[in-house]
Each structure stands twice: as structure tokens, then as C-alpha cells.
Amino acid sequence: MASAFLPPELGQNISEIIIPDVKTTLNLFGMHLRTVSGAWSYPIHAHPQYEFNYVLDGEQRIIVNSRSYTQRAGDLVLLRPGDSHSSQSGNGRPFTYFCIHFDIDDKILISLLSRLHHVLFKADSTIAHKLTPSLTRLVDISRQIHGDITMSQRMMLQSAVFELFGQLWEAFSVEANLQASASYEKVELAHQIRSRLQGLVYQQFKQDAQEDRTLGVDDIAAELGISSSHCYRVFRQVFGLSPREFLSRQMLHEAKVLLDDPRLPVSHISTILGYRDIAHFSRQFKRWHGKSPREYREGGSL
Known part of the structure; x- marks a missing residue:
């Protein structure tokens, strides 16, 4: 397909600056x-x-x-x-x-x-x-x-x-400290990883995430046709944290949103998030936040 923007004939240019296409919504x-x-x-x-x-x-x-x-x-x-x-x-x-x-x-x-x-x-x-x-x-x-x-x-x-x-x-x-080497291709890949990580949030709530778990990152890497190490490296370069840290922050946020609603008992929140019992949810929340759900709620939103 012919370009609608034809360059001048060879030898006619004195100077030229080519501006990349800009498409932003x-x-x-x-x-x-x-x-x-x-x-x-x-x-x-x-x-x-x-x-x-x-x-x-x-x-x-x-x-x-x-x-x-x-x-x-x-x-x-x-x-x-x-x-x-x-x-x-x-x-x-x-x-x-x-x-x-x-x-x-x-x-x-x-x-x-x-x-x-x-x-x-x-x-x-x-x-x-x-x-x-x-x-x-x-x-x-x-x-x-x-x-x-x-x-x-x-x-x-x-x-x-x-x-x-x-x-x-x-x-x-x-x-x-966003590195210049973070090309659009790498950024696009990092956003694909992020989108899939967000889909894992509720799935991870239902599991007792141990320190040595991959939290589904290996599966995401395989789905995208890249190695796990490349997945971790690209995500950290673009977003400044590891996929594991991103997941923990997302899960903590979801729990806090529910705990900020005083009408919801902690036991009910535990059930909503898929935990088998309130003790399991409390341990996981304290691992993320440093306080138990009840301590977080009693401290208020100040």
C-alpha cells in the first residue's frame, strides 16, 4: 500500500525531522x-x-x-x-x-x-x-x-x-527513574501482564499464598509465550515493583474497601473474599498490612 506522505526526491532534502505518529485518547x-x-x-x-x-x-x-x-x-x-x-x-x-x-x-x-x-x-x-x-x-x-x-x-x-x-x-x-529503554513494546507487554494479574486477585484470595508461591505468574508468562524471568524483569522495569508485590497491593486494597464499610462483619468479608474461615483471612491480612482486620477497623480511617 502506497504511503500518503511521499518523501522528496533523493538529493532535494536540505534538512528533515521526522515526527513519530501521535495517537492519544x-x-x-x-x-x-x-x-x-x-x-x-x-x-x-x-x-x-x-x-x-x-x-x-x-x-x-x-x-x-x-x-x-x-x-x-x-x-x-x-x-x-x-x-x-x-x-x-x-x-x-x-x-x-x-x-x-x-x-x-x-x-x-x-x-x-x-x-x-x-x-x-x-x-x-x-x-x-x-x-x-x-x-x-x-x-x-x-x-x-x-x-x-x-x-x-x-x-x-x-x-x-x-x-x-x-x-x-x-x-x-x-x-x-523510568528507564529510557522501556520501549512501547515492553510497556505494552507489561500492561498485558498487569491485566492478567488483576484477574488473579480473587483467585489468590481463595488460596493460602505462601512466600514461595509464584502466584500464577508462571502461567501468565507461558500464556504470553515468554519466560518467567522475562515476565518479572519487564514488569518491574515498567511498574517499579514485582508482579508478586503488585498482587499483594491489589488484594490488600480489595480487603480494605470491604473493611471500610462498617455494615459488613469481618466474618462476612472473609466469606466474600473466599476464605475458608475468619482466622485464615485475618492471618493473610495481617501479613499484608501489619494489623489484623479488627485492628484496622478499630483504628478507623484516620
Whole structure:
């Protein structure tokens, strides 16, 4: 099939830069700029998108995966899909914040975000300083929207978000130590491994996972036609942790989500997750979290 982009005849080029094709899908959800009273609060919830939460004025207390953070003007919070979080005024006074939920199909960027373990970036941090101009632009555009959004405003928002991602990449890539050799082919393979690992979560809940178990990684490697060592190596290079560690984090998250619902007895949660008895579930949860399910629940979500 002939190319629609024909190069000039041999010898006619003086200089040339070839830009690789760029195909990226960006979805923005629930973007809002909000000022709330000191009595305002938002209950514990989670969602399947990433979230940026940026405080413009005042103080917000945000609890993420049972850990409390104080977010002041200029501070930025990054939440990952599935993070359990709630928020309220940090000092009983009104505050203003900007929030944006997003997902994007750029696997390199998603891999970078998945390697970061930070939640709160203080206003005086290098990262917050780097991202502030793009966040300010997003806020300024949002202030101009009254009623239905225009096409021009839609395009400006998307442009500002992509600019934010560019700054985010520059700010985060060194910290995350994402190696340049992590090609798109390796990233694609790592995401295939990750998808199959997520399918093992409930299966692993039903087993007494011992320290020397492969946790199904050998089967995944065989299914993908690669060696187990290559499977481990590619996954760690892209996501910064081993498949075993990823599985443990996923399983711990599922257990915490259920334990955060006070209506569910621990015995019932044990049954939901497929354990043969509550003692078995308690041992496994303590191995992951350092506390028993009852200790976790009694400690609250603070």
C-alpha cells in the first residue's frame, strides 16, 4: 500500500525531522472549581480514574487509603484509580479547590504514574512548582465557563491538560527513574501482564499464598509465550515493583474497601473474599498490612 506522505526526491532534502505518529485518547471527568464552607465534607469513595486535587485557598484535610494529609493553598494531591479517599475542611473554615478526573491511553505515561508512591506534593516542592502554571491556566479557563461549555473552551481545556502532562512528565520521570529503554513494546507487554494479574486477585484470595508461591505468574508468562524471568524483569522495569508485590497491593486494597464499610462483619468479608474461615483471612491480612482486620477497623480511617 502506497504511503500518503511521499518523501522528496533523493538529493532535494536540505534538512528533515521526522515526527513519530501521535495517537492519544484523553478523557476528562468531573472537572470542577469549588468553594465550600467549613462544615462541608465529602464521604469516603473511590473511582476508576486518576484525580488531581489542587487547593487554591484555605485548607483541606484529605484522607487517602486511611492516611490523613493536610492540603494548603498551592498543594497538589494525585490520586490513583481505586484510591479510597474522603475530604473536609482542615480548620473548620471555607476553602477553594480545583479537581479534575482523567484517564489517558498513553501507556508510557500511565506506567510513570503507577511508579509514583507520593500522594501530596507541597506548594514549595519542585513538582508542584513545575505544575503550577498549567494548573493555573486550567483554573483560569474554568472560571470563564458559565452554563454550557463552548467548543473553544473544550479545546483550551484539553490543550491545558496536555500541557500539564508534559510538565508532569518532566517533573516526575527523573524521580520515578523510568528507564529510557522501556520501549512501547515492553510497556505494552507489561500492561498485558498487569491485566492478567488483576484477574488473579480473587483467585489468590481463595488460596493460602505462601512466600514461595509464584502466584500464577508462571502461567501468565507461558500464556504470553515468554519466560518467567522475562515476565518479572519487564514488569518491574515498567511498574517499579514485582508482579508478586503488585498482587499483594491489589488484594490488600480489595480487603480494605470491604473493611471500610462498617455494615459488613469481618466474618462476612472473609466469606466474600473466599476464605475458608475468619482466622485464615485475618492471618493473610495481617501479613499484608501489619494489623489484623479488627485492628484496622478499630483504628478507623484516620
